[in-house]
Amino acid sequence: MQSSVDGGFGRRNLRQRLSGANTFWIALVLLALIVVFTVLAPGQFATLFTFQTLLIETSVLLVLSVGMTFVIITAGIDLSVGSVLIFSGMVCGKTMEWLAGGNASSAGWGVIAVGLVAAVVSGTLWGLLNGFLIARAKIPPLIVTLGTMGAALGAAYLLNNGSDVRSVPIVLNKTLGYGTSFGGVPNLVIVAVVITLVGAWLLHTTKFGRYTFAVGSSAEAARRAGIGVTAHLLKVYLLTGFLAGVAGFLSLSYYASTTITAHTTDNLNAIAATVMGGTSLFGGIGTVLGTVIGVFIPAVLKKGFNITHVPDFWQMIAVGAVLIAAVWFDQRRRRARDSH
Template identity: 60%
Template structure:
């Protein structure tokens, strides 16, 4: 009796061997690139409507500066969502880290870099502790990420309010506000934006060019398969949530530097804004797919919309409507693509939409 290779396996191998992927076409098909086109279209429209106020470097600089703190948080959130998780606590961890850092610096006294560096370390360490707690409960206790981070959201914010009595702390070392908060390099480039850029670049390199990034994508694609090939999934998840917490802590000290106050009540929508940016940028809520650069593009859509609406005299509340519509569309596109990939169907998005998702 002769052994034969199953026809399906032969066909599959032959298909893989003969496939040639055009890299340019692959980039053009990515959701991140399509969202970039949407962002460019929005910028062009506002530039035409208000060329003397919107289409100016000073205005673009303001947009970039306002989005910098969210960009730091969004890097960690991208890693979390790639694993099919969620972190609702980043805004509260940001507040808590800023509060603890402000209390420590006030207790030390002084305005120099020595006090400021201690505050920075305390803020990041505070975020790391919350991230470790989230990661341990999710990976080891097997509690769903939504529940864990929703709980830590309330705990971190509540503790921040307990520590301050609900009153914002305004005793921030001048060196932080002058250098990080409002300082510039190369003439007019905000230092806070340079810090955010460094975080973004490091996050992108680690995600796409290191084993840690590969393991992150593997866990999101299939946790069972990742375990079978030797990935320590629990440890990976703990590391990822710790990174998200650490970046939220860094965001806390950046916020403290920029606003010269703890702004306890000013971060209620931060977690939702960050999640929306990550998903709009092409990171799949189902896990396994995502890019840092896509997240950055997704982050600037609400920032540009809000700025453009204010300049053109449109009620800024329309920004929430527009971002919500873009978010729903992004999730729908991702779901359709995943369904088509699972079925091996190359049906176009438009045909899928008008046919109600049926094959044909």
């Protein structure tokens, strides 16, 4: 009899934990969207090609959003990631052009490797600048990253006189951009999944992740507990810049161009995906899994609306409604927690 009671109590606790988890509810929203579009267009939406396309189109944004998850959990924000992505891609493209003598189309993996390093280093340096100004100079993250957003975009334009770099190694585009492996899984998706898994491991199982949650919950309490808050914030923004650099390289490999105009709203998309996935704008709460789900909600809406011939502006309205609902849910949960 006792074991039965304990078992029922355990099941109730599990149900309570699931029903109270923001990730659980946002996953239900994503599942509902998939079901609705499958019913509306069964022969078009629920296909292997559609889901492969969804995965490819969200890969770059997912890499950006993993970094954004760490930043927002610390109660910060980074408006510069989209511009840093563009700048890193531009540095990568120009570096490969220079090494290949003006035309990188036929360049090999040696040139590509140097281009990757250039992209990652340039992104990391912007992250270092953000981290220094926020953690050391104590300037609010919103102001710092708003400034570096414009500065990085302007620097990207200056590097190539305001135009895109379109000379990209063909082997890079074919192998990483459009290549597949492991039974047809796009290589771009594999890279994004690996980065996401590493990010999840870093956030949820390491001291770095615990410090990130502690700083976001209360920076002063974390400081009194012996955590170097300044140094940790510097590392978090450094990580975000690093991932923006990687995303710039991935974007270049997929589009075979820097595609500046395609990334001007990536910062807002990354913030929206992270918040929709349950990461609290007030800090201290968030999961990488939630961010993954948050990334796919706008992508599924866009794909579903395109297939069912619904005008694009309805997607903007729907994403805005889901984002507001996610923030409202977060505030409600926080007030309920503080009242106990």
